[in-house]
Amino acid sequence: MDDKKVSELEKLQSACRDWGIFHLTNHGVCSSLMKKLDGAIENFYGLPVDEKMKFAPQPGNSQGYGQVVVGGEVNSDYVERFYMITESLEAYMEELEKLAIALLGCLAETLKIDREVMLKMYEKGMQSVRMNYYPPYPKPELVTGLTAHSDGSAITILHQVDGVDGLQVKQDGVWIPVQFLPNAFVVNIGDIVEIWSNGVYKSAEHKVTVNENKRRISIGVFFNQKVEAEIGPADSLINSENPALFTTVTSDKYLKEFFSRKLAVNTYLEHMRINKS
Ligand SMILES: O=C(O)CCC(=O)C(=O)O
Ligand SMILES: [Fe+2]
Numbered sequence: 001m002d003d004k005k006v007s008e009l010e011k012l013q014s015a016c017r018d019w020g021i022f023h024l025t026n027h028g029v030c031s032s033l034m035k036k037l038d039g040a041i042e043n044f045y046g047l048p049v050d051e052k053m054k055f056a057p058q059p060g061n062s063q064g065y066g067q068v069v070v071g072g073e074v075n076s077d078y079v080e081r082f083y084m085i086t087e088s089l090e091a092y093m094e095e096l097e098k099l100a101i102a103l104l105g106c107l108a109e110t111l112k113i114d115r116e117v118m119l120k121m122y123e124k125g126m127q128s129v130r131m132n133y134y135p136p137y138p139k140p141e142l143v144t145g146l147t148a149h150s151d152g153s154a155i156t157i158l159h160q161v162d163g164v165d166g167l168q169v170k171q172d173g174v175w176i177p178v179q180f181l182p183n184a185f186v187v188n189i190g191d192i193v194e195i196w197s198n199g200v201y202k203s204a205e206h207k208v209t210v211n212e213n214k215r216r217i218s219i220g221v222f223f224n225q226k227v228e229a230e231i232g233p234a235d236s237l238i239n240s241e242n243p244a245l246f247t248t249v250t251s252d253k254y255l256k257e258f259f260s261r262k263l264a265v266n267t268y269l270e271h272m273r274i275n276k277s
Contacts, residue, residue: 012103013110016197020150020189020204021169023181024099024157031183037092038161041217045080045133055082062259075263078143078210082131093127093221096157100223103155103187111197113234121196122154126224126251134166134208134216145208145216150265152258153190153222160186161217170205178206191258191269192224195246198233205265227251232272246272 001009015022044052057064063084067075101123108118134145145166160167163180170176178186194203210216225231232248249257249272261267 009106009110012106016107016110016189016193016201018202019169019171020194020202021178021206022187023184024103024187025181025184034092034159037089037219038217041082041131041133041161041219044082045215045217052080057083075147076144077146078134078137079145079208080133080135082133084129089129093129096221097127097223099185100155100157100221104193104223107193107197107201111200111234111237113236117234117236121225121229122223123226125154125226125229126255128222128224130220130222132208132216132218132220134210136213136215137210138212140210140212143210145210147263148205148207148265149263149267150194150203150205150269151188151190151220151222152192152254152268153188153224154192154196155223156188156190157221157223158186158188159219159221161219162214164211164214164216166208166211166216167218168207168209170207175207190222191266192231192254194266194269195231195272196234198237198242199245200237203266203269224255225251243274245274247274 012022052065055065057066065080065082067077067080101119104118104122105115108115132146137143148170158167160180163182165177165180167178167186168175169178188204188206189201191203193201208216208218228251230248230250231254233244233246238244246269254268257271258268
């Protein structure tokens with residue numbers, strides 16, 4: 001491996017270990033697709049509420065337009081969201097999937113996990129997308145845009161439309177604003193990579209604040225394992241000196257349990273932790 005690659009991988013390693021979140025310059029990849037998508041999303045959120053409510057989720061289905069719902073009640077978070085499992089958005093998703101696999105490949109390399117093992121788990125994995133719309137609010141300190149949480153995904157690739165800030169990540173107990181970088185995605189390590197890496201990489205605890213005058217729109221794409229893959233620490237990382245810190249569960253169970261819980265930090269991950277202290 002050349003020195004440049006070694007140093008890039010080292011940077012990735014420390015970002016994942018210390019922060020669970022980092023910027024990824026996109027070098028113009030998907031930029032025209034992104035513009036189209038941004039326009040479509042702005043048009044959608046600009047529609048009257050009764051038009052948007054036509055896309056409200058059916059009972060028992062998490063896909064559709066609405067607010068954050070916790071245990072059947074609408075949460076106080078000041079955000080409108082649209083969640084869908086991606087069949088449309090194909091071109092954008094295809095490009096992002098290549099990026100996600102490349103990133104997961106780099107993570108596997110830093111963890112000394114065989115690339116084939118990584119591909120077996122994540123290639124053609126389940127993907128979903130969530131579009132978040134945070135309207136401006138005159139007293140932003142009185143509302144939360146999106147509650148503190150970690151993503152249940154393996155990794156999340158986030159695009160912030162128009163560069164309106166608001167995302168924050170918790171580091172050593174302190175909330176740090178994630179500065180917007182033009183032409184860069186934000187990548188979050190999600191709970192699945194924390195489990196898969198047996199705790200080497202940490203899922204990012206993050207939240208979103210609301211802006212006084214500007215509306216904020218973000219598009220998060222969540223990359224998960226294949227539905228038939230199990231979720232647990234990678235076998236090659238476990239030995240008598242490094243016991244598994246998490247249990248292994250089927251994807252099905254993981255997804256059901258994750259979505260049945262409140263949006264919060266490490267919700268199901270903590271449940272999977274072995275020898276909780
Ligand atoms: O709006 C953002 O920047 C973040 C959204 C987010 O964290 C999520 O949808 O899980
Ligand atoms: Fe998130």
